[in-house]
Amino acid sequence: MSAAFLQVRGLTRRWSPGAKPVFENVSFALERGEFVCIIGHSGCGKTTILNILAGLDEASGGEVIMDGREVSGPSLDRGVVFQGHALMPWLTVRRNIGFAVKSRWPDWNREKVDAHCQKYIDLVRLTGNEDKKPSALSGGMKQRVGIARAFAIQPKMLLLDEPFGALDALTRGAIQDELTSICAETHQTVFMITHDVDEAILLADRILLMTNGPQARIAEIVVNTLPRVRSRHDIHHHPHYYRLRNHLVDFLVHRSKLLQEGREDEAANERLPRVVMPGLADHEIVPGDAAERLPALKQVK
Amino acid sequence: MSVRARSAILSLLLLAVFLAAWHLATLPRAESGASVDPEYAKLMGLDKPKSDGMPTPAQLAGTAWKQLSDPFYDAGSNDKGIGIQLAYSLGRVGLGFGLAALVAIPLGFLIGLSPLAYGALNPFIQVLKPISPLAWMPLALYTIKDSTISSIFVIFICSIWPMLINTAHGVASVRRDWLNVAKTLEAGTVRTAFQVILPAAAPTILTGMRISMGIAWLVIVAAEMLVGNLGVGYFVWNEWNNLSLSNVIFAIGVIGVVGMLLDLAFGALQRAVTYVE
8 A cells, every 4th residue: 555645643732842732643644636524623723733734833743744745834735725715805816816826836927827817716606706806705705716726726735724614504505516526626635624514524535533622633534435426415315424424413512522531541542543434334334445545444333 | 965065064164253253353453542642653653553463364365375376486595485495394304204214114024023023122112202303303413413414313213113113013913814825825035025914014004104294294393493494394483583473374374284285195095005804
């Protein structure tokens, strides 16, 4: 088995030396083209993990290796979509994306930059809004610009920090669909933070579950057992949907806290997070690619 | 009728009331001592309507008309048109303010970027800021030995603080998100400074510049009264020595109008760089 595209090993973060770590011994891996969501309660350090992956924060311990190289500092190889869209309000939509494009290809002339921007503006269906300032856009449109900006630099990997958190359900659904189709087209590797269980089920191939902080860790890696091509409209009719959903909700409501409190006893035998595939009974497990590359599968329910 | 139109009418009404009151208050008083010998009265100038020196609105209008119809006349060192005086004052303010901006904005930028520099320089700024700029005048005159340059220095020293503090504050409070965007895009230091931090802090910087310009215009009048030779401040003082109150009042009006225009100009600049989040 070749090394995974992104490897995170033993990541730990303390705010000050000697303090209790926010999270510790966080290890996981992402394959190329995989979409992984991370779920956990506020304060478990999800955003900090994402910032470390982005190179905006430094880990107190552990390492991140992407594409065979250690991650140290920000890089154009990793596109980030920020929680609060983070568009520059004094620039138009085109110039906001253009700022990123110009960073990626400094030698490009104006026409080439504009043409490239236009491609991604069209991709997120904002055609006709190129010359608007962010203040003239709705929340959903702003987030689309943020997504277009991240995609426009054609990064090797995309990091999304709760990109749809501030959007209403309808807008969120529409942009989720767009994100799915863009990711499918570009075979983008994505790491995304979310609070929304349904969003994770819809988008993710695997879902990382974190215990509560401090001393948070990844307790489980849940493999999405629903078919890869999922649609918002009928996903909830799939027989596995509620079993998967209940497993996630159950984790968030009860076990995330219990695991944190009882972690001393478990620390010895649970150095690595267990992998679960909720929704499938024993005889239903088909050796798919997810099952193959993850050793020591443990079954629940 | 809109509120705007109504307030304009009210403004005009207030002006009319003010002018009427002024007119009535400055009417020549009838002399009560009529028993004086006419010859003696003529000799003493008592036959002319007596005035206490305060001009009537009409007299002021006459003075204003005379001054404004020939603003650039030059009849010797103590008798120059208001246009020339204004040009000198504006030139000094422009120089002092411009130099202050050249120092304060880059320095404020550095202070804003570095919490260390901010902490180290803040005590000095806090002590220097409340000093009346005119208190520097003797020191300036002693070291520079030139009254014009001294007045420019005084403008410089009074304009620098609001710009410095506002620039530092604006730069220090640029949203982390925008800086993070620049970082993840591997934008260089210079590019980040000019394309992210500068536009983000521009409204705050312009606020500082606007405050500085206001202070500079207040201070130049006082400075010119002290150092003399030219400028609106000197003009006011010179006309006071000439006991020409109508020229003094006219100059006061001009100072006010020019100050307002400067403020409007900076207000327009400020609006141009302001962004809606």
